[in-house]
Amino acid sequence: MDGETTLRDMLNRAYNNTAYDVQLRMQSADTHEEILKQLERALALAIGNLVKNRKYKQDQSEDALTTDLVSMLNMNGIPANHDVKIGGHTDISVEMRDGFLWIGEAKNWTGKAWIFKGFRQLMTRYATGISGQDNGAILIYFEQEKPSDLMSKWRTALGKLTVLTGDIVEVNELQFNSAHPHKGTGRTFNVKHFGVPLYWNPEDD
Template sequence: MADLEDSIASIKASQSHSTPVQIMLDMILATSHDQRAAQVERAVDWVSQEFVKTSHIRQTMGEDLLTIEIITSMKAMGFDAAHDTQYGGHCDIVVEARDDFLWIAEAKIHKGYDWLLAGFEQLDRRYSTGLAGQDTGEMIIYCFVERADLVLSEYQSRLTGSREDVKFDQDITQGLFRRSVHTHVNTGRDFRVRHSIVPLYFSPVR
């Protein structure tokens, strides 16, 4: 066992913090639902960064194609990830793991704020279970317009206005994500959502 642990530590030390290999190893070694959720988020962040680097070839891609690319990348990292799973409806992204872990994401292209708010309602009221180990999820926003940061801020403002029960972490004011918590209507447990935006605006001057 010590040799195995030393080998794993050596592999992890050889990788930078956010490589797919590092994420995969940390997911395998995760011993709690919070640790598993953190690795899922790292995987989403890694894929999102790759999307931004290649945004010029993604300008005509639709929601399903973008989302399937995220899932394909997550599968390559070893995640049990799927698209269109029937949990209360057609879920965009489902990740499952041992001990009944379940993480669900709704992914929307920003076509208007009502469209995004409807996506949140689907995630919250239709797809999520709210059970232990199944009480985290994500809203992923694909943004093809300028200033993704301002779009995210306006989305947060509008969601707060339409759902007074959803409380955002007021300490998170920078970056391209926000975190919220509210009481899940099905279980009465806290349901935690990360709201992330993928900036895909591309309009070169030359």
């Protein structure tokens, strides 16, 4: 029909607007895999915006930083929530149609032990591990210099402290992916680990 706007038309118009593109693709997604892809795109945008404004994020609590991320995910069309009770009080949870559930656990970096506590919470308290609910994330807020070195330390520690179902895959200096057997289901649970660099110490004064 003449004048009818298609999804392809709308996606073409969203070419230079990633947030709008994410919203359109999220709403039209018909698989858990596509939902996850768009969620992770939105998360990357939110993390980027948080880092841009790191001047104003110094000495904030994990909850304060995480609610900022949740708000930005909401603005990008992702139905994210903070502190929802799913086996415990989750930092970030996203629930969508057909039983999709994604959970993110966020920690301020105070050492490997604190991050490992968050990892164990994700794997043994929050994650169900069933189909459509077998992906999550660890988000690490760094106010320290050289967060890539600290991420490397966490990556090495994780390989020693947990059982893996495959190799740890380094995406870049501030992200790596790991996969682990979920004790409740025996299925593989996939975790993306994101370093969020918030160090701020201008030297131009």
